[in-house]
Amino acid sequence: MGIREMRGRLAAEYQGLEVKVPNLFRCPISLDVMRSPVSLCTGVTYDRASIQHWIDSGNTTCPATMLPLPSTDLVPNLTLRRLIALWASTAAPASSSPSPLAPSAVGATPAAAAAELFRRIAAPGADPCPALRKLTALLSDDDVDEFDKNALARAAGAAETVASVLLRGQKEAGLEAAEAAVRVLAAIAASDCIEEENKKWVTAALAADAASTVASLARVLRSGSGLEARIDAARLVESLLRNAAPGVSATVAEAEELVAELIRLIGPVDEKGSLDKQAVVAGLSCLAAFAATRRARSEMVRFGAVPAAIRVLKADAGSPSQALRVLEAAVGCAEGRAAICEAAESAIPAVVSKMMKGRMGGAEAAVSVLWAVCHRYRDRRAVDAAAACEGGLTKLLLLMQSGCSPPARQMASELLKIFKVNAKSCLAGYDSKTTHIMPF
Missing domain, CATH: 3.30.40.10 (Zinc/RING finger domain, C3HC4 (zinc finger))
Structure with missing residues (x-):
């Protein structure tokens, strides 16, 4: 050959x-x-x-x-x-090691593996932590097939069994077990690969004893040994606020200790004052859910939500859209408006600088904040700070041309008058023979 x-x-x-x-x-x-x-x-x-x-x-x-x-x-x-x-x-060709894309086996079958793990968790006098950690690892592993994860989540009594560990942690001072239970429940409730029907089981299990659940989650947020468990506790709180029945959501929203711990979660994590992005995102997202209740807004402001959100904007940590939404909720009460206006020299420039840095919802939230303190209530400190912001006019014009909602466009139009003094200097950089018509 x-x-x-x-x-x-x-x-x-x-x-x-x-x-x-x-x-x-x-x-x-x-x-x-x-x-x-x-x-x-x-x-x-x-x-x-x-x-x-x-x-x-x-x-x-x-x-x-x-x-x-x-x-x-x-x-x-x-x-x-x-x-x-x-x-x-x-x-895929056969091989000794399974393909990460192929359906993975969590034992003989997902149902059998789940039953064994949940039996260990529910066993009287047994330490549930090893089995709970195994569940967390399986639910968080990208190589485990989504169908297997959903099989674990929908196993009979799964959510109730894990939730019972969380509640026992409150009564028996088992903080380590409570943290492990929170990790499992959050891996189900906050995961995009878990079907909504399976997430509802977690919400129902936690809502069965809302008062004890709130106390347990507040304890993990306050005394959790790891930042991951505290972040997962915040995600579970948000899940309850958004998905539970109105009565349960009201019980959660009235828990002052949760608000205080969420604001602490988005604070510095070390002596250098650095912020953890995941903690910031989880904390702000949960606070935005709290803001749906008017009484909770005042509590958020009282515990320091305004300076915390401003700190996030200035540090460029986490999602600016979420921080702006928290500030938008804060201006809905007199205490929040006062807090923003008192810190106008730092708060207003931070809001303007992030107006077009996030998603459209965040941009509209920024306009809502500026409109409330500068136009509706006409606080002189806020107006002066806004007028002094470089590029403020340009950002408002860009927002109005970017497909924002009619209310946001109207608020932006009214805010443009604040920047009228600097209009010529703002547009001086345009080298064009086109006639620019000012919107005021």
Whole structure:
């Protein structure tokens, strides 16, 4: 056999070993097979890690279509996920180690593994922590199939069993067990790969004894040994506020100790005054949920939500949109407006600087804050601070041209009068023969 013929045969054999990946299974950003496909409101599906990085980088458009995103919610594409799992289990060549894309086994079957873990957790006198940590690891492992995770979440009595450990932690001073239970429950309630029906079981289990649940979560927030457990406790509080029945949500919203601990969560984590991004995002998101209750707004302000949100904006830590939403809630009460106006020299520039740095909801929240203190209540300190902000007029004009809501456009139009004095200097940089008509 000649060398040319040998090369041809080897090439043919190699071609037969290649696995052809359907284009539909590839992420438009990374071009890799999607592990966790999620869809944007534009209808385009991406791998969760890739599109989340795109959004967290401050982008407000769909990378495939470049259309603006009125919403950045990520909806799991379970149908495509099933197709990818089926393809991976049949197309990938056999090997001794399972493909991370193929459905993983958590034991003989997910149901059997779950039953064994929950039996250990519920066993009288047994330490539930090892089994709880095993559950957390499985629910957090990207290589564990989403179907297996949902099987764990929907196992009969799963949420009730883990929630009972959290409540026992309050009564029996088992803080370590309470933290481990919080990690499991948050891995279900705050995960995008868990189906909504399975998340409802967690909410129902925690709402069954709302007062004890609040006390247990406040304890983990206050005395938790690790920042991760405190962050997960905040996520569970937010889940209750947003998803539980009105009576339960009211019980949670009236818990002053939770508000105080959430504000402490978004504070500095070391002597250098640095902020943890995940803690900031979890704390601010939960505070925004608290703000739906008028009484809670006053409590938030009393415990220091305004300076905390301003600190986040100035430090560029976490999501500016969430910090702006907290400030928007604060201006809904007299105490909040007073706190912002008293710190106007630092608060107003921080709000203006982040107006166009986040999502549209954050930009509209910034306009709402400025309009409340500068136009509606006409606080002189706030007006002077706003007028002195460099680029304020330009940002308001950009917002009005970016498809914001009619109320936000009206508020921005009324705010433009504050910047009238600096209008000519603001537009002096335009080198164009076009006639610019000022909107005032």
